[in-house]
Every structure is written in structure tokens, then in C-alpha cells.
Amino acid sequence: MTEAPRADTAQLMELLSVSLGVYYGDFTVAAASENLTASQGKALTVLRRGPAAMRALAETMTCDASNMTGIIDRLEKRGLVRREPGAADRRVKYVTLTPEGERVTDAIRAKMRTTQEGLDRLDSQDRDTLYTLLERVFTSPPAT
DSSP, X not given: OOOOOOOOHHXXXXXXXXXXXXXXXXXXXXXXXXXXXXXXXXXXXXXXXOOEEHHHHHHHTTOOHHHHHHHHHHHXXXXXXXXXXXXXXXXXXXXXXXXXHHHHHHHHHHTOHHHHHXXXXXXXXXXXXXXXXXXXXXXXXXXX
16 A cells, blocks of 8 residues: 655645635635625625724734724725724724625525635535634644
8 A cells, every 4th residue: 555645845835825726716716706806805705703802803904003993994985894882892893794795605605616616625524624723823823
């Protein structure tokens, strides 16, 4: 029995780059179909996880706070998000999705055909494995 070839870090990084390029392209087209920029769509996707302070949202999206204000202004004007003062400090503004914002976020994900088709090629065991690996790589704290 021959052992499967092992991928080195450079090969994994290249495949992640290709994967993210496909995902981002798919996401950008889906967001545009809802008359949103990719940044506006990304903000909605981040907020789908729960309300966020403006500063934290800017950090998560790696953009300047003033740019985040413009993105949220446009989303708020469309009724997709709302700003609420923080309970502990009313100067801190939290951004929350509205029901319409939730609907648009779900519509974007539903329109991401290339990504959906790729994931649909996986059986349930492969999906579980991919989920575990992505979680380990990107959301688990590093071992000390």
C-alpha cells in the first residue's frame, strides 16, 4: 500500500489562496445581486454572528473606523442594520442586523452557487472533517 503524498505548507497556502479567490468571487457576485458592495456584504455576514461594536467590527473587517462608519451608514439607510447605544457605555455604538438584513445575508449565501456546489460534492464525513480542520486552523487558540 502506497502512502498518499504529503502537502507542504506552501502547497496548502496556494490551495487556500485559490479557494479563497473562488469564494470571494462567488461572494462578490452574490452581494452585487443584492445591490451591495463586497464590504457591505461582509459587514452583514459578520453581523449575522451577532451584534458588534463599531470599533470591533472595523477590526474584524480590517478597515479604518471612518470607512466602517460609511459602510454602516449605507446599510442603515437601506434598513439592513441599526445602531444601538451600549448598555455600559452609551458612547459605544453596537450594530445589529434587522430582520431585512438577516434576509439579505441569507440570500447572499443562497446565491453563492460555486461555493454551494463545491461543498455539495462532500459527503457528511468529509464535511465534518473539513469543518474540524478549518475550525482548528482558523478559530482555535494556538497551543502554548
